[in-house]
Amino acid sequence: MHCGQFGEIEPMSRGTLSWLITIPSEGTLIAGGAIPMLIEWSADHHPAIRLEDKGCALTRLDLFHPEVDSIVDTLDCLGLRADTRIRGLPTNGRPNLVAVIDTPRGPRSIGAQSELVTRHDGARAGS
Secondary structure (H helix, E strand, O other): OOOOOOOEEEEEEEOOEEEEEEEOOOOOOHHHHOOOOOEEEOOOOOHHHHOOOOOOEEEEEEEEEOOHHHHHHHHHHHOOOOOEEEEEOOOOOOOEEEEEEEEOOEEEEEOOOOOOOEOOOOOEOOO
């Protein structure tokens, strides 16, 4: 995937909120779901500031994909690689995304972590 291949930019709204979102023309998830959709909020401040602080914070995204180099290139293009860990999968592996959140009860993960993964350097995870 190259920069700019994220789909058409569509305006969306719900209640008083409005935003722009990229939607691929085929209707499929970007990189099989390993790359999140791109959203630009149409407001001076992010809507999350309206929420009560519960002591939770997104600390990292873990992306699992068989084509690591393509994912690295896409994240570099978007300037989003700093807090992202990229894990390789076998060719037939199912791409996915895991959000790691710091909570008052310790770190928690949301998403399906793949069982068979390799680190970005090609070694198997846990080795």
